[in-house]
Amino acid sequence: MDLDIASVLSHAGDGQFEKALRNQNSVPEVLPVYMTSVFAFDDVQSVDDIYEGAAEGYVYSRMRHPNHDALAVSLSKAEGGENALVFSSGMAAIIMSILSVVSTGDHIVSSPVLYGGVRDYLENELKRFGVSVTFVDFSDPHAVEEAIRPNTRLVYTETISNPLMAVPDVPAIAEIAHQRGSLFFIDNTFASPIVMRPLLHGADLVLYSATKYLGGHSDLVGGAAIGSAKLIAAIQKKLTLYGATLGAAESWLLARSLRTLELRVTRQSENALKMAEFLESHASVERVYYPGLVSNRDHATSQKLFRNGLYGGMLSVDIKGGEAAATAVVNHLGFIKYVPSLAGTATSVSYPAKTSHRAYSKEELKKAGISLGQLRFSAGIERAEDIIKQLDEALGSI
Ligand SMILES: *Cc1c(COP(=O)(O)O)cnc(C)c1O
16 A cells, blocks of 8 residues: 555554564574563454463563563573562562462561561551551561461561661571461562572562662662462562553663673672671771671571572671761761662662661660661672772771
8 A cells, every 4th residue: 555654654663674573584682672562463363362372472561571571581590480570669579479469367477677668568558458467586487486377378578687687597487487378478689699599498489679789780770579480470460450560671771780690799799798807807896797797696597598608798887986976987988979779889888777767766776776876888899999998998087
């Protein structure tokens, strides 16, 4: 048919050209960004076949899209899972996953030391839907066992807690949860699969804020969930329904980041250990919290669970002299910037009592072991010697 210029141009760059590309011998070295909200079909049967599972194909990008699925394949393999999903944020990944397994009348056992948004969700939001939560100390698996009730559907915690870097005995907790007929989800954001793969230690689902190590460049917000095919299928229904999909462009960026995850986290962990050792020996430091230190309470547990002698890039310190001393250190850290997030390539510092745990009262802070002299560091990939020199200079300013 002879088309008018308006009709010709209105199809510029549409996906029909892809049919020609698919018959070529070459493929792009890197998966392109599938910046399309929807997919086109030549006939009715083709769509029917996809919905019926008789053919492979995409329909609408809120459900699934190629850049999402490429990430899912890599993440499942990296974690030793059957399938994975990627979300618009870590909070979306966590909430969609919890919503897919609990209903009114169910109960959750969790730790009082959680990422702030998750704690708020469990404590205040789920209550509105008749789901109750008991918070217990996960450093004691016995306490977790005691808190489980007949209606407990889910046990939920984090691999490395914030900001004290406590590491629970994951296999022991998984066993307790399963014996009592409960699922066990774990937020592995602080560890990443380079440091720990919780599915191999009994967890049913691994959750991530991909904004942190998986993304790793402080330039995207995303989340991920990895587990059995059955669990992931249930969560996918919620992802599609609530529209918590990560867009194609950000998915592409995340795939780009995953290629260097092992290099980054290895260097970050090595740097964090050197920082922890330096800080532990410094006269102005009261205490260092890092599972890689031999002096750390959870060192033996971490050694058993963590991979390749790595303990992650996150550490905290109590500075002698409280708020005034901690403030002086932050203000003299030069290239180490005050950033209320973590896991970028640049070493950064955060002040838990004034950022992530700002909503806590004085008593709550004390109970959680968070002091006004406490700083949290996220090790970057710089030369360790430069970081140590900068830390030494800042501590000298007190
Ligand atoms: C940042 C973070 C989250 C929330 O993730 P977002 O990507 O900010 O939604 C959840 N858990 C942990 C441990 C985090 O650090």
